[in-house]
Amino acid sequence: MLIAVALAVWGVDAHADALDGVLEVRSAYVSVEGGVFLLHARIEYPVSPAIRDALHDGVTLTVDLDTRIERERRFWFNSEVVELTLRRELDYHAVSDRYLVREVRSGSQKSFATLAEALSDLGTVEGWPVLIEPQLTAGHFRISVRAGVRRGRLPASLHALMFWTDDWHRVSEWYTWSLPD
Amino acid sequence: MVAPGLTGPPAPKPRWRGIALVVLWAAVGVGALLLLAKSVQNSGEFSRLQPWILLLNVVGVVALTVLLARKLTQLVRDYRAHVPGSRLTARTVAIFGALVVAPLLIVYLFSLQFLNRGIDSWFHVEVKQGLNDALVLSRAALDLRVREYSRHTENLAHSLANATAEDVAERVYEERRATAALEMAVYGSHERIVTAAMENPLESLPTRPPPDLVRQVGERRAYVSLEPQAGGEYLIRTAAPFSDSPARADDRYLVALYEVPTQLAALSEAVQHAYSQYGELAALREPLKSSFRLTLTLVLLLAMLAAIYGAIFSAQRLVRPVQDLIEGTRAVGKGDFGTRLPLPSRDEMGFLVHSFNDMTKRLRRAREEATRSQRVVERERERLAIILARLSTGVVVVDRELTVSIANQAAGAILGTDLSAATGRALPQLTAGNERLGQFVAALVVRFGAGREEWREQLDLDSASGRRTLMCACTPQPGADRGLGYVIVFDDITMLLQAQRDAAWGEVARRLAHEIKNPLTPIQLSAELMRRRFLSSMSPQDAEVLERGTRTIVQQVETMQQMVNAFSEYARAPEMRITRFSLNQLASEVADLYRSHDARVEIRLELDERIDAIEADRGRVRQILNNLVINALEALDGVATPRLEIATRFEQGAAPDAGYAVVTVCDNGPGFQRELLGRVFDPYVTSKPKGTGLGLAIVKKIVEEHGGRIDADNRPEGGARIRVVLPVTDSTRSAAGTRERRGELRREIV
Numbered sequence: 011m012l013i014a015v016a017l018a019v020w021g022v023d024a025h026a027d028a029l030d031g032v033l034e035v036r037s038a039y040v041s042v043e044g045g046v047f048l049l050h051a052r053i054e055y056p057v058s059p060a061i062r063d064a065l066h067d068g069v070t071l072t073v074d075l076d077t078r079i080e081r082e083r084r085f086w087f088n089s090e091v092v093e094l095t096l097r098r099e100l101d102y103h104a105v106s107d108r109y110l111v112r113e114v115r116s117g118s119q120k121s122f123a124t125l126a127e128a129l130s131d132l133g134t135v136e137g138w139p140v141l142i143e144p145q146l147t148a149g150h151f152r153i154s155v156r157a158g159v160r161r162g163r164l165p166a167s168l169h170a171l172m173f174w175t176d177d178w179h180r181v182s183e184w185y186t187w188s189l190p191d
Numbered sequence: 192m193v194a195p196g197l198t199g200p201p202a203p204k205p206r207w208r209g210i211a212l213v214v215l216w217a218a219v220g221v222g223a224l225l226l227l228a229k230s231v232q233n234s235g236e237f238s239r240l241q242p243w244i245l246l247l248n249v250v251g252v253v254a255l256t257v258l259l260a261r262k263l264t265q266l267v268r269d270y271r272a273h274v275p276g277s278r279l280t281a282r283t284v285a286i287f288g289a290l291v292v293a294p295l296l297i298v299y300l301f302s303l304q305f306l307n308r309g310i311d312s313w314f315h316v317e318v319k320q321g322l323n324d325a326l327v328l329s330r331a332a333l334d335l336r337v338r339e340y341s342r343h344t345e346n347l348a349h350s351l352a353n354a355t356a357e358d359v360a361e362r363v364y365e366e367r368r369a370t371a372a373l374e375m376a377v378y379g380s381h382e383r384i385v386t387a388a389m390e391n392p393l394e395s396l397p398t399r400p401p402p403d404l405v406r407q408v409g410e411r412r413a414y415v416s417l418e419p420q421a422g423g424e425y426l427i428r429t430a431a432p433f434s435d436s437p438a439r440a441d442d443r444y445l446v447a448l449y450e451v452p453t454q455l456a457a458l459s460e461a462v463q464h465a466y467s468q469y470g471e472l473a474a475l476r477e478p479l480k481s482s483f484r485l486t487l488t489l490v491l492l493l494a495m496l497a498a499i500y501g502a503i504f505s506a507q508r509l510v511r512p513v514q515d516l517i518e519g520t521r522a523v524g525k526g527d528f529g530t531r532l533p534l535p536s537r538d539e540m541g542f543l544v545h546s547f548n549d550m551t552k553r554l555r556r557a558r559e560e561a562t563r564s565q566r567v568v569e570r571e572r573e574r575l576a577i578i579l580a581r582l583s584t585g586v587v588v589v590d591r592e593l594t595v596s597i598a599n600q601a602a603g604a605i606l607g608t609d610l611s612a613a614t615g616r617a618l619p620q621l622t623a624g625n626e627r628l629g630q631f632v633a634a635l636v637v638r639f640g641a642g643r644e645e646w647r648e649q650l651d652l653d654s655a656s657g658r659r660t661l662m663c664a665c666t667p668q669p670g671a672d673r674g675l676g677y678v679i680v681f682d683d684i685t686m687l688l689q690a691q692r693d694a695a696w697g698e699v700a701r702r703l704a705h706e707i708k709n710p711l712t713p714i715q716l717s718a719e720l721m722r723r724r725f726l727s728s729m730s731p732q733d734a735e736v737l738e739r740g741t742r743t744i745v746q747q748v749e750t751m752q753q754m755v756n757a758f759s760e761y762a763r764a765p766e767m768r769i770t771r772f773s774l775n776q777l778a779s780e781v782a783d784l785y786r787s788h789d790a791r792v793e794i795r796l797e798l799d800e801r802i803d804a805i806e807a808d809r810g811r812v813r814q815i816l817n818n819l820v821i822n823a824l825e826a827l828d829g830v831a832t833p834r835l836e837i838a839t840r841f842e843q844g845a846a847p848d849a850g851y852a853v854v855t856v857c858d859n860g861p862g863f864q865r866e867l868l869g870r871v872f873d874p875y876v877t878s879k880p881k882g883t884g885l886g887l888a889i890v891k892k893i894v895e896e897h898g899g900r901i902d903a904d905n906r907p908e909g910g911a912r913i914r915v916v917l918p919v920t921d922s923t924r925s926a927a928g929t930r931e932r933r934g935e936l937r938r939e940i941v
Contacts, residue, residue, distance in 0.1 A: 068470015105329050105463045106417040106425070119421040123403055161474075 031056025035185035036133075038155045040140070047141035049077060053133040053157045056180075062125055064161075065102040065109070069178075072114075072162030073098050073132055075155065077140050082150040082188070091151065092141055099162055100132055151189040157182045209504075216497075219251060248489055255496035262503045276514035280506045287502030292495055299491045306483045314473050322466050329459040333417055333425065333451065340449045341415040341429045343370065348431035348445040351377070360386040363445070373426070373448040374398065380442040400446050404430050408444040411437050417451075423460040425451035512540045519547055528555035585661075587679045588668060593618040593635060596676065605661065605683045606631055607654070626654040631661070635679070638665070644677065649684070651869075655904050658869025660685045685869070696874045696888070700758035708755045711748050718744035757885050761874065767808040767896060769921055774805045774812070774852050778837050781816040785824065785835075792827055794820075797838035802852050806921040811893045818886045819856040819913055826860035826911060834859045842916070850919040851899075857912045862905035871903045890915070 038051035055073065065071065075096040080088035097114040108121040109128035122128040140153075161178035266284065269277035347366055351359050359377060367375040367388035376387035376397040382405060387397045407414045407430070414430035427449040434441045451459075512535040522530040530551050532544045579586055585602030587610070589595055594617045598610035606628045613621055619636075622629040630652045638646055647664040661681045668676030722741040726734050775798040782794045805812075820835065827833035835858050842851040863871055870876045872891040875884035887903075890913075894901045899917040906912050 064474055066470075067474050068467040069474050070467070070471065101467065103419050103463060104326055104466050105333065105459045106419050107330075108417070108419065110419065112421070117421055119419075121418045123416065127403075 030060075031058050033157060033159060033180050033182045035155050035157055035182055038153075038185050038187070040153065040189070041137075042143070043137075045143040046139050047143070048137040049135060049140045049153075049155070050137065051075065051135040051155055051185075053135070053182075055129050055133055055157070055159060057125065057129060064178075065100070065125070066104070068102075068104075070099055070101040070162045071178075072160055073100065074158040074160075075135060075138075076158065078154045078156075078184075079141055080152050080154070081147070082152050088152065091145055094140055096135065096138055098132055100128055146189075152186060153189060154184045154186040156184045209508075219247065222247065248493070252489065252492050252496065255493065255500060259496055259500050259503070262500065266503065274514075275517035276510040279513065280503070280510045283506035283509065284499070284502045287506065288499050291498035291502065295491060295495055295498070299487060302487055303484060306487070307480060310476060310480055310483075314469075314476055318469065319473075322462075322469055325462045326466055329462045332455055333459060336449075336451060336455070337415055337417055337427050337429075340370075340372075340427050340447065341413060341431075344415075344429040344445055344447045345413050345431040347447075348433050349435075351443075351445065352433040352441065356385070364388045367447075370447070370449070373450055375445070375447045377443055377445050385443055397446070398448065400430065401428075404428065404446065408432050411435050419460070419463070423456060424453075425456045425459065427451060511535065512544055516544065516547060519551070523551055523554065528558055583682070585679075585681045585683075587618075587681075588676060589618060589635075589679065590676050591639065593632065593639075602681070605659070605681065627652045627659060630654075631681075634663075635665075639677075650681070653865070653869065655868075657871075657902060657904065658685070659683055660688055660869075689872075692873055693888075693892070697762045700762035700874070704755045704759040704762060707751065708759070711752055711755065715745055715748040715752075718748070757889075761885050761889055761892065767811065769806055770809050771804050771806050772809045774802055774854070774917075775799075775839055777809065777813060778816060778839055778854070781813065781820060782837055785820050789824060792824060792833040792835055795834070795836045797836065799838075799840045801841035802839055802919070805852050805917060805919045807897055807917060808893075811896070812917070815890050815893050815915060816854070816856075818890045819854075819915070822886050822913075823856055823858040823860070823911070827858055830860055832859070841919075848920070848922070852917045852919050854915045854917070855912060856915075857906060857910055859910040862909060862911045863903060865905075868904065872901065887913075 032054050033056055034054055036052040036054050038049065040047045040049050042048070053073075053075065061071070075098075077092070077094045077096070078090065079092040080090050082088050099110075099112045099114060101110055101112075102108075103110050103121065106121065108123060109125055110119055110121050111128050111131050112119045120131060122131060158181040159178075160180070266277065266281060270281050347362070351362055354362065363375050363377060363386050366372075367390070372390070374387065374389045374394075374397045377385040378400065379385045382400065384397065389395075389397065401416075404414045404416070411432050411434070413432070414428070416428045418426045418428060420426060428446070429449070430444055430446045432441075432444045512532070515532045515535075519530045519532050528551050531548055534541050534544055534548075579597070579599035579601075582599060583601050585605045586597065586599045587595060587602050588597035594615065595610065595613045596615075598613050600611070603610035603613075606625070608621060608625045608628050610621075618628070618632045622632055631650065634650050643665075645666050647662075650661045650663050652659045652661065660683070662684045663679065663681035665677050665679045668678055718741040722737060726737055729737060778798065779796060782796050785792070786794050816837070820837070823835050824833075827835065836856070838855045838857075840853040840855070842853055844850055867876055872887050874888040876887075877884040891901050894915055894917065897917050899915060901913065901915050903911065903913045
């Protein structure tokens with residue numbers, strides 16, 4: 011029985027390189043327009059034949075941009091001001107032979123002839139409103155941004171089972187900077 | 192299990208441990224369920240909890256495995272050591288385990304098979320092929336439209352190449368209306384809009400051409416793309432340069448946007464959706480199977496381990512009261528009636544344990560009662576033993592075969608043998624070398640043989656040391672069956688009889704002295720008077736007769752006076768003058784006196800130097816020695832080589848300051864006649880032709896006055912021997928005299 015468990019775990023390890031490649035937040039900054047803080051970021055997502063094949067097979071990739079704004083405290087843990095996630099989906103439209111980038115919250119969608127263009131669009135965040143000025147009180151603030159990729163649109167009932175073997179899940183390091191006073 | 196936990200109230204630790212274990216497992220189970228529920232609701236949360244869920248499961252399996260291994264090891268060890276209850280536990284565990292594990296394994300294997308086949312069936316080859324065909328069909332249908340719109344756009348662009356600006360605007364407007372395009376626009380260099388016609392007149396500007404379109408048209412190539420929209424619609428975007436030749440300087444190009452008919456778009460979208468779903472599932476095929484396998488295996492492992500552990504736990508709980516009962520029974524078997532078993536529950540087992548506890552309580556009470564009774568009996572027996580030991584009366588308890596069950600010290604002393612080790616032995620076996628005991632046993636045998644069981648008689652036992660007279664009574668043992676045991680009580684009344692005789696002789700002597708002595712003097716005086724008065728006046732013949740007669744009278748009267756004096760001496764009350772003198776010296780003096788008196792007899796002296804001096808009446812002790820020597824010398828008349836031995840010896844008494852001087856006078860004469868041996872110290876007991884017969888009687892009297900004792904016997908090599916024991920000091924004599932007087936008193940009471 012224990013051998014069966016060992017084999018199953020070994021099977022998980024065998025697929026552990028599905029999302030291999032660079033996943034990082036290259037740059038990020040915020041601008042303020044009319045009292046609204048807008049986030050701009052450039053993210054590099056991994057590109058590999060495995061990803062391309064998976065997309066062509068019908069797999070949807072969900073990419074999350076997690077943003078966390080905290081107020082720094084000297085002698086205690088930082089207090090969280092805002093935590094937001096910008097979620098986008100990338101999939102391949104077989105009928106039209108195009109890659110679709112979909113904004114989950116707004117439902118807007120763009121199509122691209124190549125995967126590179128689609129990933130470039132996916133890795134570009136321009137003017138995403140994350141904060142309004144009244145939310146910032148006195149003190150030092152810190153913004154952290156992190157990108158994540160995982161296989162999306164899984165049937166909910168399979169979530170509980172898939173965690174054993176789901177290697178389609180990566181998270182980048184946090185990209186952190188402080189807001190100027 | 193001590194007998195751990197056998198006595199006293201049940202130990203609370205195992206129960207608390209069991210409850211704690213159950214609570215822990217319940218908490219782990221509820222925790223796992225909560226995690227699962229939370230993770231299903233929210234995939235993000237699930238990602239965060241994933242390691243914890245995995246850890247929890249693995250910890251569960253490892254913990255269960257460790258617990259189970261410990262339990263199984265303990266069980267195997269107990270089984271090999273034949274610990275009570277281990278076999279029952281092993282059997283129960285095996286049955287429970289088989290009942291649980293077999294269905295679990297069947298369900299597991301069936302589920303595994305079902306899942307594998309079920310998942311594989313989702314990805315049937317026909318399904319895949321059908322989807323591919325549908326996709327190709329959709330593409331073909333859409334391609335037809337795309338090519339048609341592309342060719343139309345190209346033709347229009349070429350036809351507009353040489354037209355004036357007004358004509359271009361008019362033609363574009365007309366063509367848009369004719370082809371029902373959503374928008375149609377002409378761009379110049381740098382994406383400058385030359386003219387545009389829109390389906391929706393409210394929109395002033397056409398949509399911005401995508402970069403790849405601009406780039407492709409810049410290379411003088413036609414462009415076409417099918418763009419799926421968010422609402423399931425499809426747009427066909429076509430573009431064509433006015434001139435295909437790069438040499439011409441005309442940078443204008445025509446861009447047209449067409450909408451795919453709704454029905455075709457919906458069908459294509461349906462195909463796309465199905466294809467996408469299928470691909471998604473197909474990609475999940477192997478991971479899904481692995482996940483199912485792993486999950487099922489983990490669940491199976493958890494269930495199996497928990498079931499077996501639960502089986503062992505339950506079996507041990509079931510068997511524990513039985514083990515306690517076994518331990519308790521063993522303890523009771525070893526005599527520990529204080530065993531109390533903990534009550535397991537109020538079921539049948541509890542009733543059994545309760546009954547066991549009740550039984551041990553009753554047994555303990557019964558044993559305490561028996562112990563108490565035994566102690567009482569022992570105490571009574573000890574008291575009886577003390578009484579028997581202190582009795583001067585001999586007590587012997589025998590059965591019909593004369594086997595001794597009880598014999599006190601006095602019995603041994605009276606019978607002249609040590610009966611302390613005689614218990615369990617037959618009396619006839621002990622008679623060897625003991626004449627007195629032999630006669631005693633013979634007397635018993637005669638009476639028992641005659642069927643007499645209850646009698647009281649006087650027994651005379653003769654031996655070399657003299658005659659002993661016993662007053663003996665026999666009665667069947669009370670409480671026992673008749674004939675099984677007899678209590679024989681006997682008392683040595685020799686001394687009592689002797690004392691009675693002595694008293695009688697004393698009285699006789701006193702009366703004789705009184706009655707005879709008085710007339711003797713007148714007789715003697717009368718005879719002498721007669722002689723003086725008539726002797727001178729009588730004829731010589733008569734005078735001679737008178738002379739002879741009166742002399743005879745006077746001589747006989749003197750003889751009678753001597754005899755009366757001797758009696759008087761015998762009957763005289765003691766009046767001693769105690770002095771301290773050397774016994775050895777006295778003995779030497781007496782020996783010297785008689786050596787000179789009769790040189791024919793060899794008189795030997797053996798004196799113990801340890802006897803320094805004794806406290807006694809010197810004159811009377813001299814009389815003792817004189818009488819004994821005279822008695823011996825008289826006995827040696829007619830012996831060829833007469834020999835007389837006088838020996839003194841010191842004997843240490845029981846008390847440290849009590850010493851005795853033993854004087855032994857032996858001769859090599861004929862010895863005492865056997866029938867007279869018990870009475871040689873009685874007055875007038877003599878085998879000699881002359882003498883008063885009072886010599887030894889007087890010796891005995893003097894010895895007794897000194898608190899000593901005397902006995903007479905015959906030496907094995909021949910000749911008489913008389914032994915006199917005198918206390919060395921006056922205090923010892925007083926104590927001995929007191930004892931003797933007490934003994935006499937007791938005998939008188941008896």
